[in-house]
Amino acid sequence: MRFHTRKWVKPEDLNPNSTLFGGRLLAWIDEEIALYAIIQLESPRIVTKHMSEINFRASAKQGDIVEIGIDVVKFGTTSLTLMCEVRNMMTKETIITIDTITMVSVGLNGKPQAHGKTKIEYVEDRLKK
Numbered sequence: 001m002r003f004h005t006r007k008w009v010k011p012e013d014l015n016p017n018s019t020l021f022g023g024r025l026l027a028w029i030d031e032e033i034a035l036y037a038i039i040q041l042e043s044p045r046i047v048t049k050h051m052s053e054i055n056f057r058a059s060a061k062q063g064d065i066v067e068i069g070i071d072v073v074k075f076g077t078t079s080l081t082l083m084c085e086v087r088n089m090m091t092k093e094t095i096i097t098i099d100t101i102t103m104v105s106v107g108l109n110g111k112p113q114a115h116g117k118t119k120i121e122y123v124e125d126r127l128k129k
């Protein structure tokens, strides 16, 4: 799994219990996954279709740094299924794992559209073309 992004937990990210607000973390994950899918599928029209069970296993507090990791589970015809793990870099604990997040490529009409991709591509390789 590649960990692409780190986030610094700030006061505005906390819940009333003074730990990282779950909704904030899910928003970070959704954006990170969407960016990953947009880059992989080379289309700006990607929507989140489905997330498997979300299990908060640990938390983070103000000042902690969390990192978001993503891996590809499978390329479908119109979809890309990813998995995600978020770790607390201070405590080394896993905060959350999501086994499958399915993103769907849509056309201008908002309906699923085949993306034509079958494997991970690295941006550096595209630049060499």
Ligand SMILES: CC(=O)SCCNC(=O)CCNC(=O)[C@H](O)C(C)(C)COP(=O)(O)OP(=O)(O)OC[C@H]1O[C@@H](n2cnc3c(N)ncnc32)[C@H](O)[C@@H]1OP(=O)(O)O
Binding pocket: 030, 034, 046, 047, 048, 049, 050, 075, 076, 077, 078, 079, 080, 102, 104, 106, 110, 111, 112
């Ligand atoms: C980044 C964001 O925040 S986006 C905002 C939040 N998301 C949204 O607003 C999306 C709202 N949903 C929709 O517009 C529609 O449901 C769509 C366009 C995503 C999909 O339309 P559907 O008619 O359900 O699609 P359809 O049944 O043809 O399936 C499309 C793909 O999704 C997959 N899929 C559909 N339902 C599920 C599901 N419950 N779980 C996993 N994958 C699914 C299908 O297997 C298919 O993949 P494939 O083509 O690779 O085989």
